[in-house]
Amino acid sequence: MSRSVLFDTETTGLDPLTGDRVIEVAALELVNDLPTGKHFHALIDPQRDIPAEASRIHGFSNGDLVGKPLFAAIAQPLADFFADSKxxxxxxxxxxxxxxxxxxxxxxPPLARDRMIDSLVLAKTRFPGMPNSLDALCRRFAIDLSARTTHNALLDCKLLAEVYVELTGGRQRGLSLAAQDARGPVAVYVHTGPRTPHPIVPTEAERALHAAFLTRIKEPIWLLP
Structure with missing residues (x-):
């Protein structure tokens, strides 16, 4: 079993070195790259104002965070949820x-950089030169974005979990989901017995159409001796 944690933050701005703070953090547990249903989520009082331009992105104002815990109160529970996972x-x-x-x-302590997996780097490697924002990747993989009107950390985590599965090939289409245990569903192959061959036998009409098609091809390899 391989455990990892996918997470996202929302902040008051772009630079922690100039006093910007975290106002929301969300994290999802993945086992073998698939969500188990276990998650961590907290809204946080940043102890400073939230600029209007930041509010337009994530939808939070200072009034939304009145009475929420300080980061120090959720730091250890968050670190415990991360554990030693990627x-x-x-x-x-x-x-x-x-x-x-x-x-x-x-x-x-800070987070060790050898634990970091950047899904943006994975996306740029797979789709070089193309838009690789979360929105762009969701559209590319036909993932429903209808609920994403602002940058909400928990919703973004759920969307990114679907994107990450697609980026890593963690879920093969057509495999059934079976509950491994209380940790949640993991993709498995269900063996249903030996395969029964079903040969495709063309009708006479289909054979005639194929023969007519071959007359329009110069030296078709199917007719070479």
């Missing part, structure tokens, strides 16, 4: 940088 995020250096700053304020 950590997946889209544009991961951004999220790692913010969490490192917040963990540091709470007296916890």
């Amino acid at each position: 950590l997946i995020a889209h544009n991961a250096p951004f999220d790692f940088g913010f969490l490192d700053m917040e963990f540091g304020r709470a007296g916890l």
Whole structure:
């Protein structure tokens, strides 16, 4: 069993070094690259104002966070949820940088970079030169975006989990899902017995159409001696 954690943050701005803070963090547990249903989610009082341009992106204002815990109160539970698993995020250096700053304020160590899996790098490798934002990848993989009116961390995690499965080939189309145990569903192949061959036998009409088609091809290989 391979456990990893996919996570996302929303923040007051773009740079933790200039005082921007985390206002939301969400994380999903993956086992063998598939979500188990276990997750962590917290809204956080950033102890500072949220600029209007940031609110337009994620939809949160300071009023939404009144009475929410400070990051120090959720730091250890979040670190416990991460445990020693690999950590997946889209544009991961951004999220790692913010969490490192917040963990540091709470007296916890930074996240080791050898745990980082950046799904944006995976997407750029697979689709070089193409748009590889989360929205663009969801559209490319026909993943429903109708609920994503703002950048909500928990919803983004759920969407990214579907994108990550597609990027890594973790779910093969046509495989059934079976519950492995209480941890949740894992893709498995269900053996149903020996395969029965079903040869395709063309009708006389289909044979005639094929023969007529071959007359329009110069030296068709099917008719060579």
